[in-house]
Amino acid sequence: MVxxxxxxxxxxxxxxxxxxDSEVESLRGELQNVKEENNRQQQLLAQNLQLPPEARIxxxxxxxxxxxxxxxxxxxxxxxxxxxxKDQSGQTSPGQMVEEPIHPVNIPRREKxxxxxxxxxxxxxxxxxxxxxxxxxxxxxxxxxxxxxxAYILFMCLRHSDYVNDDQKVRTLLTSTINSIKKxxxxxxDDFETVSFWLANTCRFLHCLKQYSGDEVFMKHNTxxxxxxxxxNFDLAEYRQVISxxxxxxxxxxxxxxxxxxxxxxVSGMLEHETIQGVSGVKPTxxxxxxxxxxxxxxxTLDSILRQLSAFHSTMCQHGTDPELIKQVVKQLFYIIGAxxxxxxxxxxxxxxxxxxxxxxxxxxxxxxxxxxKGLMNCGAKETLEPLIQAAQLLQxxxxxxxxxxxxxxxxxxxxxxxxxxxxxxxxxxNEFEERVSVSFIRTIQTxxxxxxxxxxxxxxxxxxxxxxxxxxxxxxALETIQIPTSLNLSFLTRV
Amino acid sequence: xxxxxxxxxxxxxEKDAFELTVEDVYDISYVxxxxxxxxxxxxxxxSDLQFRIVRVxxxxxxxxxxxxxxxxxxxxxxxxxxxxxxxxxRSLTMSFLPQQQTVGANQLVVDLxxxxxxxxxxxxxxxxxxxxxxxxxxxxxxxEELQLYKRSPHRMCFAVFFYGKFNKQTKKQKLFSSFCLx
Numbered sequence: 227m228v229x230x231x232x233x234x235x236x237x238x239x240x241x242x243x244x245x246x247d248s249e250v251e252s253l254r255g256e257l258q259n260v261k262e263e264n265n266r267q268q269q270l271l272a273q274n275l276q277l278p279p280e281a282r283i284x285x286x287x288x289x290x291x292x293x294x295x296x297x298x299x300x301x302x303x304x305x306x307x308x309x310x311x312k313d314q315s316g317q318t319s320p321g322q323m324v325e326e327p328i329h330p331v332n333i334p335r336r337e338k339x340x341x342x343x344x345x346x347x348x349x350x351x352x353x354x355x356x357x358x359x360x361x362x363x364x365x366x367x368x369x370x371x372x373x374x375x376x377a378y379i380l381f382m383c384l385r386h387s388d389y390v391n392d393d394q395k396v397r398t399l400l401t402s403t404i405n406s407i408k409k410x411x412x413x414x415x416d417d418f419e420t421v422s423f424w425l426a427n428t429c430r431f432l433h434c435l436k437q438y439s440g441d442e443v444f445m446k447h448n449t450x451x452x453x454x455x456x457x458x459n460f461d462l463a464e465y466r467q468v469i470s471x472x473x474x475x476x477x478x479x480x481x482x483x484x485x486x487x488x489x490x491x492x493v494s495g496m497l498e499h500e501t502i503q504g505v506s507g508v509k510p511t512x513x514x515x516x517x518x519x520x521x522x523x524x525x526x527t528l529d530s531i532l533r534q535l536s537a538f539h540s541t542m543c544q545h546g547t548d549p550e551l552i553k554q555v556v557k558q559l560f561y562i563i564g565a566x567x568x569x570x571x572x573x574x575x576x577x578x579x580x581x582x583x584x585x586x587x588x589x590x591x592x593x594x595x596x597x598x599x600k601g602l603m604n605c606g607a608k609e610t611l612e613p614l615i616q617a618a619q620l621l622q623x624x625x626x627x628x629x630x631x632x633x634x635x636x637x638x639x640x641x642x643x644x645x646x647x648x649x650x651x652x653x654x655x656x657n658e659f660e661e662r663v664s665v666s667f668i669r670t671i672q673t674x675x676x677x678x679x680x681x682x683x684x685x686x687x688x689x690x691x692x693x694x695x696x697x698x699x700x701x702x703x704a705l706e707t708i709q710i711p712t713s714l715n716l717s718f719l720t721r722v
Numbered sequence: 723x724x725x726x727x728x729x730x731x732x733x734x735x736e737k738d739a740f741e742l743t744v745e746d747v748y749d750i751s752y753v754x755x756x757x758x759x760x761x762x763x764x765x766x767x768x769s770d771l772q773f774r775i776v777r778v779x780x781x782x783x784x785x786x787x788x789x790x791x792x793x794x795x796x797x798x799x800x801x802x803x804x805x806x807x808x809x810x811x812r813s814l815t816m817s818f819l820p821q822q823q824t825v826g827a828n829q830l831v832v833d834l835x836x837x838x839x840x841x842x843x844x845x846x847x848x849x850x851x852x853x854x855x856x857x858x859x860x861x862x863x864x865x866e867e868l869q870l871y872k873r874s875p876h877r878m879c880f881a882v883f884f885y886g887k888f889n890k891q892t893k894k895q896k897l898f899s900s901f902c903l904x
Contacts, residue, residue, distance in 0.1 A: 702764050712780060
């Protein structure tokens with residue numbers, strides 16, 4: 227017994243030492259918290275004192291609301307946790323109730339318990355932005371199955387930061403998001419898929435900001451559950467403007483991207499390649515009797531253009547681009563096709579014949595058929611081809627008498643006088659029976675049209691881009707149903 | 723005219739399993755996602771199903787990718803081995819098989835180990851045969867002389883002497899000359 231005594235004492239000393247250490251730790255922690263709280267309070271007071279009285283009252287009320295919300299969140303989490311344990315074990319031991327740490331617990335919950343938010347630590351923000359924006363491929367299982375998923379995830383992260391009233395977190399998240407999107411567009415701005423993907427997701431993010439803003443204007447189609455998900459603390463209208471500007475920038479980049487791809491195909495496919503047999507004139511241009519997409523010599527046909535348009539359309543649909551936006555894109559593309567074709571026609575004598583007119587009208591009808599096939603008849607695309615259509619008609623109508631002149635003047639309302647005159651000057655008859663357009667005829671036309679006030683410009687502006695709008699397009703998706711697919715490497719996000 | 727039907731995502735469903743690429747898996751994902759939207763636009767009723775499908779398709783993507791890579795690797799390895807084997811075969815063939823070289827017209831191929839191989843020229847053969855004929859003739863003369871000696875021993879010496887001198891004569895002449903002396 228005597229031998230064990232020193233050992234016993236030693237053990238007791240050690241236990242006591244440990245107890246004291248842990249007590250000191252927790253006291254230190256408490257002290258730190260209290261200090262931080264004190265600092266915060268002082269800051270708030272200082273801010274508060276600078277505000278006018280009404281604002282002061284509002285600020286303090288807001289502060290109270292935030293505090294209560296936080297407590298509520300914590301309490302409900304704790305309650306559910308203990309509820310679950312109760313259900314599982316059948317009884318709670320008093321010890322557990324007391325020792326339960328007060329912080330949100332990550333355990334699987336039933337669907338209706340989720341609030342459609344994603345929690346993350348501040349230090350994980352860089353990782354979030356890296357995995358979700360900078361390194362995300364525009365094609366993958368998750369993003370293909372749920373179009374707009376990156377936008378929803380970002381918004382759910384934003385919602386949580388708003389919910390815990392952390393304005394700094396909100397600010398840095400939005401800034402990082404915007405900067406990363408700009409970065410990826412700079413890095414891979416030539417890749418149509420990347421640009422289209424981020425246009426679709428930026429628009430979706432913008433729609434989320436509106437849909438869950440709390441503005442009644444944007445809440446018309448919301449379910450009651452969706453209304454519960456509206457932002458609670460911050461008004462992000464200014465950021466909406468920034469993101470809207472970003473979307474416009476992406477749209478313009480997308481149009482340029484598509485134009486670069488289409489450009490080499492337009493003249494060849496619309497003017498040079500001949501698909502109508504037996505119609506070509508004395509000097510045939512391009513290749514005859516071929517309907518394949520790319521003829522032997524590697525030139526482009528109308529079919530190439532149509533295939534490319536289909537590829538664009540399909541990709542945009544897969545990315546979840548708003549239908550209204552797709553319409554605007556298609557209209558813009560058709561404008562470019564029409565303008566480039568017409569400009570080429572206005573500069574080449576070999577394009578101004580009756581048979582070319584025929585070919586152009588056929589090609590245009592094929593383009594219209596494509597619009598019909600995709601359900602885009604009312605997007606305004608056809609109207610952009612009007613100058614080209616009228617030029618083609620001009621090549622085919624009679625150009626001799628005064629009646630002819632009158633008919634031409636009323637028909638070619640989409641062409642400028644300079645353009646009409648140029649076509650008439652360039653017009654090449656197909657055979658020896660037909661004569662060139664007489665100078666007097668052209669004079670007649672010019673006289674009839676002299677009262678028009680228009681620019682003397684001959685060529686169409688191929689760089690013109692129609693101003694784009696992003697009509698509000700709310701989503702019916704319920705945020706609380708969203709889970710994070712493994713392949714996105716976002717395991718540090720917690721569903722709340 | 724069909725516009726872009728070749729690029730339709732639904733075509734991926736008709737492909738053979740072993741012909742699939744990851745791009746097809748993405749097309750499949752898109753079509754399934756669209757179909758799920760038809761059932762539930764909010765995602766409430768199908769949410770668990772939806773994300774289980776995502777998980778399965780992610781696994782499928784990994785498998786398809788791995789499969790295609792493995793096929794590529796195996797093909798390369800097989801081609802390497804094939805070329806290695808044919809190289810070895812060629813080397814072996816060259817060292818072991820006899821030279822079945824192109825034999826020109828009027829030529830003979832002789833195995834040097836054959837004991838019955840031809841060894842002498844025509845000239846050599848002619849000389850040997852001539853010598854043999856001479857020796858044979860001399861032998862016959864010598865045998866006849868011997869016979870004479872055996873019949874009359876005391877008269878033979880002269881005959882031998884004369885016979886030796888006139889050994890170039892024919893047999894008949896030699897006999898006659900020897901009788902004359904006696």
